[in-house]
Amino acid sequence: MAWTVTLEEAQQLDAVDPLAFARERFRLPEDTIYLDGNSLGALPKAAPGALAQTAERQWGEDLIASWNKHAWIDWPTRIAATLAPIVGAKPNELLIADSTSVCLFKLLAAAVRARPGRKTIVSQQANFPTDLYVAQGICDMLRLELKAVRAREVLDAIDGETAVATLSHVDYRSAAIYDMAAVNEAAHAAGALTVWDLSHSAGAVELDLDGSGCDLAVGCGYKYLNGGPGAPAFIYVAEGLHNELTNPLQGWMGHAEPFAFVDDYRPAEAINRFLTGTPSILAMAALAAGIDTFDGISMAAVQAKSCKLSQLFVDEVEARCGSEVRLASPPDPGRRGSHVVFAHPESYAVMQALIARGVIGDFRAPDLMRFGFTPLYTRYADVVRAAEILTGILESREWDEPRFRTRAKVT
Numbered sequence: 379m380a381w382t383v384t385l386e387e388a389q390q391l392d393a394v395d396p397l398a399f400a401r402e403r404f405r406l407p408e409d410t411i412y413l414d415g416n417s418l419g420a421l422p423k424a425a426p427g428a429l430a431q432t433a434e435r436q437w438g439e440d441l442i443a444s445w446n447k448h449a450w451i452d453w454p455t456r457i458a459a460t461l462a463p464i465v466g467a468k469p470n471e472l473l474i475a476d477s478t479s480v481c482l483f484k485l486l487a488a489a490v491r492a493r494p495g496r497k498t499i500v501s502q503q504a505n506f507p508t509d510l511y512v513a514q515g516i517c518d519m520l521r522l523e524l525k526a527v528r529a530r531e532v533l534d535a536i537d538g539e540t541a542v543a544t545l546s547h548v549d550y551r552s553a554a555i556y557d558m559a560a561v562n563e564a565a566h567a568a569g570a571l572t573v574w575d576l577s578h579s580a581g582a583v584e585l586d587l588d589g590s591g592c593d594l595a596v597g598c599g600y601k602y603l604n605g606g607p608g609a610p611a612f613i614y615v616a617e618g619l620h621n622e623l624t625n626p627l628q629g630w631m632g633h634a635e636p637f638a639f640v641d642d643y644r645p646a647e648a649i650n651r652f653l654t655g656t657p658s659i660l661a662m663a664a665l666a667a668g669i670d671t672f673d674g675i676s677m678a679a680v681q682a683k684s685c686k687l688s689q690l691f692v693d694e695v696e697a698r699c700g701s702e703v704r705l706a707s708p709p710d711p712g713r714r715g716s717h718v719v720f721a722h723p724e725s726y727a728v729m730q731a732l733i734a735r736g737v738i739g740d741f742r743a744p745d746l747m748r749f750g751f752t753p754l755y756t757r758y759a760d761v762v763r764a765a766e767i768l769t770g771i772l773e774s775r776e777w778d779e780p781r782f783r784t785r786a787k788v789t
């Protein structure tokens with residue numbers, strides 16, 4: 379067997395890990411190795427208190443006065459501003475709103491409208507389904523064509539007919555990462571706009587949305603940002619586009635003067651024009667606690683640890699059981715996000731057996747086991763333990779039981 383890292387050696391890596399302290403910011407069950415923070419971030423210790431405070435003190439005592447007294451009305455922009463260092467944007471370029479799918483609809487439709495006469499939306503085959511469904515829906519509505527091509531064909535697919543190119547920065551399955559600056563440059567050279575989905579990037583990899591010339595982006599609040607199940611999403615609109623783009627889902631909260639109650643719509647000057655209806659305050663209280671888990675932490679340190687964790691897992695799994703599973707993520711950690719996938723013909727059952735042993739990852743059709751490494755709370759020892767347990771399950775074939783083959787509604 380190839381050389382492997384022992385549990386003791388991994389614990390030594392944890393002892394000198396400059397981000398080790400961040401795990402204290404989360405409540406995690408003792409005997410669980412949680413490798414699914416890329417799908418649902420763990421509970422920040424501050425979140426239950428923030429929810430209770432918002433419900434009991436603000437809603438309970440100050441009632442409707444809270445919109446002013448606790449500035450609820452500004453939360454979509456204030457909380458968004460705390461994301462600025464995480465994604466490399468200016469505070470005024472960000473907004474918390476809706477869900478990722480709805481935000482994507484808003485930005486794609488806004489982008490298409492800003493490029494009249496152009497016929498296509500370019501995307502990638504096997505992009506996250508909601509991204510393709512939203513784009514298809516817009517194409518059907520506006521008689522455009524969705525050109526979903528293979529990842530390596532994206533740059534060539536962008537041409538003078540392209541209104542907008544929309545891609546997931548980190549692929550939810552393989553974790554392959556796009557060169558954002560290169561795609562933005564190609565799109566701009568063709569006169570098109572870009573809409574990035576940062577769901578598997580924000581909070582996991584270092585981003586420089588402004589520096590890499592992004593136009594528009596959306597991202598998920600409940601993955602690496604730890605905002606809680608169904609947390610609102612975020613929107614990024616580069617400052618230069620603020621007055622050029624308008625929100626296709628016009629509503630009173632995006633109006634320049636929502637409380638003037640006038641009949642005619644006039645969009646707000648700033649990013650709040652992308653709001654539609656009343657924001658979900660309780661959900662935003664939890665999201666704010668989630669984003670605060672990054673307080674004082676540099677994204678360069680997060681990305682560096684992410685690469686080390688995922689590479690340790692790949693090395694350990696390949697050394698221990700590399701003949702049984704196949705790495706289906708890019709081998710170079712610099713070319714992937716913060717998760718890795720391994721293929722195995724019985725991935726569903728193997729993952730269920732792992733979960734039964736307290737190692738929580740997930741299954742992605744057709745045959746992938748996905749393991750997410752969240753630098754704020756995953757330890758090197760967790761990674762080595764998870765590789766050991768996976769090896770044990772494959773050797774003993776303990777996955778080969780009917781109870782591990784029954785598919786649940788959510789995989």
Ligand SMILES: *Cc1c(COP(=O)(O)O)cnc(C)c1O
Pocket residue numbers: 477478479480506508509546550575577578598611
């Ligand atoms: C998780 C994820 C979403 C989620 O969309 P919702 O509207 O929150 O359900 C969207 N896009 C990508 C790429 C994702 O990974």
